[in-house]
Amino acid sequence: MTTDSPSLSSVRSRGLPWFPIATILLGVVAVFYIRSLPEFERNLKSWLTAAIPLLVVILNCLWFVFTPRFSWRTRLTGLAGLLILGGVAKWTTRVDGTLDGTGVPNIVWKWSKSEGPSVAKVKVAEAAEGWTPDAAMLAQSADVPQFFGPNRDGRVTGAKLAGDWKAVTPKELWRQPIGLGWSAYAVVQGRAYTQEQRSEEELVTCYDLFTGKLLWSYADPVRFSQWQSGDGPHATPTIHEGRVYAYGATGLLNCLNATTGKPIWQRSVLGENKLENIEWGVSCSPLIVDDKVVVTGGQTKGPVLFAYKLDTGELAWKAGDDQACYSSPLLATLAGKRVVLSNNVRSLTAYDPASGAVLLDYEWGGTNWPKASQPLVLGQDRVFLSAGYGMGCQMLEIKAAADGSLAATQLWAGMKMKTQFNSPAVREGHAYGLDDGRLACVDLATGERLWKEGRFASGQSLLVDDLVIIQSESGPVHLAAAKPAGFEELGKIGALSSKTWNHPTLAGRYLLVRNDREAVCYELPLAK
Template sequence: MAPMTSDPTAVAVAPGSPKLAWARWGLAFALTFSVLLVAPTRLVIVWMANSARESGLALLFLVVLAATSAVTWNLAKSLPEKWSSRTRPVVFGTWIVLLCVGVFVQSGPNSNRAIVAFLFAVGSLWVPWLAWFGFRPASLTRRVSEALLVAVGPLVLVSTVTVEAMRGDNTVDFAWTWSPPRDLAIAFPEPARPAVITTGFDPTPDDFPQFLGPARTGVIESGMRPVDWNENPPRELWRKQVGPAWSGFAVRGDFAFTQEQRGEEEAVACYRVKDGELMWMTKSPGRFASAMGGVGPRATPTIHADGRLYTVGATGALQCLDACSGQVHWSKQILADNEGVDHNHGICGSPLIVDDKVIVSPTGNASSSLVAYDRLTGDRVWQAGQSLASYSSPALLELRGRKQVVLHTQQVLEAHDPVTGALLWEFPWSNANVNNCSQPLVIDADNGRLLVTTGYGVGAALIEVAPGEPHWSVNTIWTAREMKTKFTTAVRVGEFIYGLDDGILACISLADGKRKWKTGRYNHGQVLLVGPTLLVQAEMGDLALVDPQPKKFVELVRIPMLKNKTWNNPTVAGKYLLVRNGEEAVCLEWPVR
């Protein structure tokens, strides 16, 4: 009989334990390259963007990290030597490759993609190191050396890379931490001599006086219709550099008005439509910038029939200006005046004019998410609100014969009396991010029916409101996880609704909310209905014409127009089509009949 030996490192292997060891190895590998790969990368990007912290994801990451470390503890002893010796190098190598590819693909065109991807991969090696820390015994010296090496990566990453901007599909533009904001390095044009408009400012039927057009619906009810751009392409009249902003153009007569960021000041600018000449520019101190939302004003100016121009800046500056000269009649800081605070992406709601009032939506105070000012003096008339303001604009609707101001706040769609601000009704419809940007659509004014949509996985609801005491009643007709309009507003054509559903053009039935089709990737752009044709502004700058047919998607034409992220709404004023983003503006003379 062979003598028995005592080996303190020997491991008793029970029957079936090799299968258990391989199961543990597979589970750890799966957890490492799913939750542990994605979660910390997202958390770091969100932190760099100074966005809302995702505590739930952070907790999940920590739990999975601890579980993976427990699963891999002393696992090497139960595996063949050739596997146990190769596992950690394979894990680290696979980690670097997958993270480099993932960050590279997710990076925008303005990033140093390859270098940033490598820095993210190296900067996150501490995650698999901790997850597989106890996989194989090692000396204290080796542990300390490894710890020092993996600690250098995250320090280098956070000291060199930051998030400059994000797109609607979560594509990220990275920048070096020492680089100044790009717009501060640009020498923008200034008016040669500020001009006073004396002619060409008379109202016309083709005017586009506010956000989303004459009725704030995204519908241009014109007798003209776009013709085939393949045979008669639009003619570019001018293209020029503009300051960053997500503001659109408001047009009256021969002139277009928009908002821009010029260095440390917010600016209101007037351009002549036919040639793009900058007529005047009025600046005021203020700069809002966030990695998620970008730089500059978000709202579109509103023009009153008497020639006064109303603007709201991203930092809360409400102004009344003379549209002919840019002279400021009065201004008000609506955050300070209503005990509000900056929201994550700034103030986005465009000012609404109702009779002798201008109505705005300050952020940060639920009891004053809707505020009316005397449009001639700037004196506050009333404050109202049930929920914190989000990113939509107030709209004047008429339902069952009664005018009401409707606003989609962070939690609810709420309606108020335009004279007193009294609450009429509210309907809870929101998403986990409480980001609501879309405008409601009146479907049947006489019967109080309207459609409300939002993004982030929620979709649409058709509701019916009716007078009652003390508040109106709200009845839900149907809800659907379709038409998830993240940054945009849908439009109605007959008995169907068309809009960008998570960045893809879709058609749903008004009868039941069911999808007819969903195709055509434009990402998170904007949509207008011009006569019988859909005008689609793609997020990355293309323009498209789509024939709204419920049976199938019919794209008539698509042309490149702008060169970067475009969240601004296009503007149609007769034969003129104006588009812009945070870098450039273009005016087209488009063929119509």
């Protein structure tokens, strides 16, 4: 018996599978469009670039399960295969941190070893108290006793560096493994101080600047770990009058003898005040103000800053009503008042250094994303703020109020400097910093971005006279000109070869760079 009706099998096989073809094409177009947006931040680009293909796969799996194009037996077999494949992936892979500063997880085999530092038990130099640096080399160094440059403003002046690394390459003095962590170096009289994680101990360490020889180490039996930020401390020690003040990732504030590393006092800032740690770990580098050391609090809403007496560690004051973020407090003079500035989750705040009284509470940015950039103080009445994650930048005018407090007025705002881990620095009315991973120059009078070049990802920058030293996230260090006319790269050194979030330290002509695996010191060429 014949019939004109087509068989079920012929219906199932008729025509092209338009749904998967359309979703794949749309996914490709969407990825290319997102990647082409010039002001769309790297974080969102990376997450969407990863999420869109995943969504396409999920939609096509659902189409395969429910389409009548295939028999139930074929669809059930395919579904079973997908479930088995998912189970195998779960049991054979794991997340090993992030690929980069965008936070996209790094998926590795479960049996693979993490590429951590190969730091053995480093022998401490004998008779560290009697150690003396090389006098000739010491004469060409300079003290950098705290985070973000000698004055905590991202600038080094008077270094007289050569402006061409292509003609004269920096000389590598030493290279060695180092413990986990994102701390930078503080340097005083030929000693280089940092913080690092070795096994289950968080260390404050002191090295010979010129040889890399370990002079002493102090250990606390604690370990901070978070899958995105990694393990170990994030802050940089501060050196003051023969003492080291170091703030660990779990909230331990240590005061140590700078010559021997012997402990003088310790405070558990978060523990004593019943504060929950911030998500990616305490990152504040201690600030010395008069007879006090000032550090930030935790994620629990309440006091933002804690001031302790330098000699005894006794609490002098605690102040503020916000949550701490990932920047460090700094000392400034605004509208004739000497203040401690703090960049917080909700606000920018200013405090009286003597009493902790709140003199300014200015809300800015969002509360759902982290702020890590340092406020940039311009003269006595301007503060430049910047952050990543869609917050952008703005310029504030600070004036004294009738009641003795300070008032902030926004002069302009924009998205032309979107700093993430990086903090900008100022030269002759222009800010130089990493705008979403690319070096940018912004006119601070108008907020206009004059140029934006290079690709340095979640790196760091340091302004040195009319030069910019850029530590890229991937490890190499670049030299560029700091000039409004345009971007000019002046050289590059390989330096490191893995994810680097640590800030570079320039002590005279000696450049210290490190990450969570390796540390290197370079002697930079000087201008003729």
